[in-house]
Amino acid sequence: MTALTMPARAEQDASPRPVPWRRMAWVTWRQHRTALTGAAALLGALAVLLWIVGLQVHHAYAAAAACRPAGSVICYGMFGSFNVMDGFLANGVILQVVPALIGAFVGAPVLAREMETGTFRYAWTQGFGRRRWTLAKLVLLAVAVTAAAGLFTLLMSWYYRPYFAAGNPTPQTPLFPGLFALRGVAFAAWTLAAFAIGALAGMLIRRVVPAIAATLAVYAALAFATGLYLREHYLTPLLTSNPNVPGSAWIISQQWYTKGGQPASPSALNQVLQQASPQIAGKGGIPKAPDVTQYLMQHGYVQWTSYQPASRFWPFQWIEGGWLLALSVLLIAATVWLVRRRAT
Amino acid sequence: MSMNVIETSGLAKRYGRTWALRECTLAVPAGHVAALVGPNGAGKTTLLNLAVGLAAPTAGLVTVLGGRPPGSPAALDGIAFVAQDTPLYKNLSAGDMLHLTRNLNRRFDREYAQTRLAELGIPLNRKAGRLSGGQQAQLALTLALARRPKLLVLDEPVAMLDPVARHDFMATVLTAMADDGVSVVLSSHVLAELERVADYLILLSRGRVQVAGEVDGLLATHRVLTGPAAEAGDYAERLSVVHARRGEAQAHLLVRATAADPVPPGWEAHPVGLEELALAYLREPGAAALPGPARARALPLETGPLETGEPSEVTR
Numbered sequence: 001m002t003a004l005t006m007p008a009r010a011e012q013d014a015s016p017r018p019v020p021w022r023r024m025a026w027v028t029w030r031q032h033r034t035a036l037t038g039a040a041a042l043l044g045a046l047a048v049l050l051w052i053v054g055l056q057v058h059h060a061y062a063a064a065a066a067c068r069p070a071g072s073v074i075c076y077g078m079f080g081s082f083n084v085m086d087g088f089l090a091n092g093v094i095l096q097v098v099p100a101l102i103g104a105f106v107g108a109p110v111l112a113r114e115m116e117t118g119t120f121r122y123a124w125t126q127g128f129g130r131r132r133w134t135l136a137k138l139v140l141l142a143v144a145v146t147a148a149a150g151l152f153t154l155l156m157s158w159y160y161r162p163y164f165a166a167g168n169p170t171p172q173t174p175l176f177p178g179l180f181a182l183r184g185v186a187f188a189a190w191t192l193a194a195f196a197i198g199a200l201a202g203m204l205i206r207r208v209v210p211a212i213a214a215t216l217a218v219y220a221a222l223a224f225a226t227g228l229y230l231r232e233h234y235l236t237p238l239l240t241s242n243p244n245v246p247g248s249a250w251i252i253s254q255q256w257y258t259k260g261g262q263p264a265s266p267s268a269l270n271q272v273l274q275q276a277s278p279q280i281a282g283k284g285g286i287p288k289a290p291d292v293t294q295y296l297m298q299h300g301y302v303q304w305t306s307y308q309p310a311s312r313f314w315p316f317q318w319i320e321g322g323w324l325l326a327l328s329v330l331l332i333a334a335t336v337w338l339v340r341r342r343a344t
Numbered sequence: 345m346s347m348n349v350i351e352t353s354g355l356a357k358r359y360g361r362t363w364a365l366r367e368c369t370l371a372v373p374a375g376h377v378a379a380l381v382g383p384n385g386a387g388k389t390t391l392l393n394l395a396v397g398l399a400a401p402t403a404g405l406v407t408v409l410g411g412r413p414p415g416s417p418a419a420l421d422g423i424a425f426v427a428q429d430t431p432l433y434k435n436l437s438a439g440d441m442l443h444l445t446r447n448l449n450r451r452f453d454r455e456y457a458q459t460r461l462a463e464l465g466i467p468l469n470r471k472a473g474r475l476s477g478g479q480q481a482q483l484a485l486t487l488a489l490a491r492r493p494k495l496l497v498l499d500e501p502v503a504m505l506d507p508v509a510r511h512d513f514m515a516t517v518l519t520a521m522a523d524d525g526v527s528v529v530l531s532s533h534v535l536a537e538l539e540r541v542a543d544y545l546i547l548l549s550r551g552r553v554q555v556a557g558e559v560d561g562l563l564a565t566h567r568v569l570t571g572p573a574a575e576a577g578d579y580a581e582r583l584s585v586v587h588a589r590r591g592e593a594q595a596h597l598l599v600r601a602t603a604a605d606p607v608p609p610g611w612e613a614h615p616v617g618l619e620e621l622a623l624a625y626l627r628e629p630g631a632a633a634l635p636g637p638a639r640a641r642a643l644p645l646e647t648g649p650l651e652t653g654e655p656s657e658v659t660r
Contacts, residue, residue: 016421016450023447030440031433117434121427122484125396126448127420127491133448341400 019128024136032137035106036144042101043152054159057082061162082162092160093178098152099191100219102145107198108211110137111339115206124339134339138332142195149191156182164248174313175250177227184317189324194219196331203338226320234319237306243293248310259300272299347374347410349495349527350395354404357390364390366551368404372529372544374494376558377521379542380531381622386548388531389428392499395529396425409494421450424488428499430481434473438466438483445487457490460516478509485513489520496520498530502537510534514541535619547622549629559618562633566621569597571611579608586631587624598624600633 029036060082067075111134114120124130160183164174174180181190198215205211237252245251256264276295293303308316348371355368365387372378380388393399394406397415412419432441438461446452461468464482472480481501488496496517502510518541520526532538538545545562547555555562566586569579576595580588584600598616607613616624625631 015417018417019448019450027444027447030436030444034435118427118429118431119433121398121425122431122433123448124398125420125423125425125427126445127417127450128448129417129420130415 016127018132021132021136023128024133024140028137028140032106032110032141035109036141039102039106039145040148042098043148046095046098047152047155050155050159054155057159057162061165065165092156092182095156095182096178096190096223099149099187099194100216100223102149102191103194103196103198103219104212104215106141106145107195108202108215109208110141110199110202111335112202112206112208112211115203116208131336131340134336138196138199138335142192142328142332145195146188146192150185150188153183153185153187156187157184173248173250174310175308175316177231177250180231180316181223181227181320184314185321186317186324189321189328190223192328193222193324193331196328196335197222200331200335200338203335203342231316231320232308234316235308235312237308239304239306241302241304243297243303243305245305245307246310249307250310252306252308254303254305256296257302257304264301269296269301272296272301348372348407349374349378349410350406350408350529351411352391352394352404352406355391355394355401355406356403357387357394357399358402363551365394365548368548368551368553370546370553370556372527372546374410374527375525376544377517377528377530377542378544378546379538380529380546380548381533381535381538381626382531382548382554383626384533387551388533388548389499390551391548392425392497392529392531396423396497398425422494423497424491424493424495425497426481426484426488426499426501429504430484430501432472432480432484435471437469437471438475439468441472441483441487442468442490445491449491451492453490453492457486460486460490476509477504478506478512481505481509481513482516485516489516489524489526492524493526496526496528498528500531500533502532502534510537517541535622538622539618542618545618545622547625549626554629554631555622555625555633557633562621563616563618565600565602565633566616567599567601567603567605568614568616568620569599569601569607569611570594570614571597571608575608575610579611586633587628 060078064075064078064082067078069075111120114123120130123133126133128136160179163179164172174183181187194215197218198211201214201218202208202211205214232250232252256269258264258268273292273295276299296303350370350372352371353369355365356363357365368387368391380391382388390399394401395408395414397413397419406414408414408419409422412422433444436444442454442457442461445457446454458468461483464479464486466475466479466483472483475483481504485498485501498517501517502513505513514537517528517530521528530542543559545555545557545559546553569583571579571594573590573593573595576588576590576597579585579597583597586598586600588598589596598621601613603613603615625633
């Protein structure tokens, strides 16, 4: 009886040359072309809509900006009629569901469908190897949806330009929470993250429909948490006691302080203002905001404003894009690891 | 050929609290159509999943194609697997499935696949989901054989097929076996079909190997003795009886004996068929027969838990 170690024997026959990676391009396209075409159709339809509405918005803005003499009642009125189109723009927040839809309908089925229909038993026993199969598919699809989202961002950036233009008498902060994730690199990054969430959910849940639902839920939670709590902390907000904060700044919070440096409660401030109301009452008895501010400052109150300046738009974009990219890489790596270690 | 296409030692697999396979030690030599037989839940699919690398063992080890870990590049390259219910992408056409398989493998005999599908009357533009059950099985088998594997693993390939489709399917397997010398391991609980195709039998019962050996050898070492029922009890003690079937007057004993062994006076000896042999063992889960050259006699039975496909020392 002789002892024979198996690894030594296996090494004698060299491993076969792996099947080339490029073969997965056709495989991925053929298996996911319906989902990819659907995503392209969704983006295409939205693009047409944005283009048509965008032309009107741009036209209205150009007309208002060209109005002379600037600042006249007529010109102000034209800006007014441009700004009532804000509805179109501000409601753009609805476009944030686009990454979620792409993630849910392209990302979630990639593995969930294989598990649900049992076809993984075909796919994972082919010569290509299951780890490489998963990696190739996920990377190719991730690149495809991210690139499509990137292209779409170009259109959205154009669409929203008048809204944030310097010439607008009522300018909006470019950090406006509802629209921040639709411009710059954030939209593509959110699409990538949604795809990665979908892929992992599909592998964990193993059924298409529940995986789609889970993807939508997780994406929504992440997007809301980011917009409401996380984004304002990317960089430490600036603090100022100057009442004239630029209109393009994203104001995080404002607070009045008393002479002694204590926060002044709204009821205390109201009391002060009621005593002073004869002095600062405007027409019809309603005080104007600048007068109120001036009055309070004259009486030793200080208003501290914490804000993010408009110049931080791109740093914020890169920070958001960066952590979303890192998260996506992590999720995809986790998915590949799960596929590799999964035992039926 | 001396290579073992599948070799296991103390192999065990547990799902949750249920042991799907336990203490499975066997060796399937190359060059056979080996039938893996057992009742539902015996662990057939588990054993095959472990062999093709879809599952990882809880304990023990399994190697394929002469010592390779399942799921390794060489193993994936050399083994074609047709899973239970022949999973195909239902929304892809037969032609697309063919192209898909070609792209996912180093070798693919496109001409063979196309010729074979034409012979079977399977249109290349027909979606896999719209083919009949028999055609789907044939398509999956054709894709597997076109990979020119060294080992073809079929999990319950004919369970869902009607008798004609079953016959045709097995004919394709046998032709490939004869033409290319591909080794075949197939699981089935349809015994009738096996007599014609299998020349190696592995009988699994309740997660353990009960019988393993070449069919010729098994048939040569088993006999059915028919004699008076009253005497059956005496002989049952002295002979190696696998299964006894008693009528009012006569008893039929399936015993482990060759044609050369003496027959008790008043008794008649008959050769046994594969189906009868398998049934007898299936009815007596306590009985075991592990003869034949392929028995991995010296493999260590008590092997600790091992990681996926990691081969370790084996004595022979």
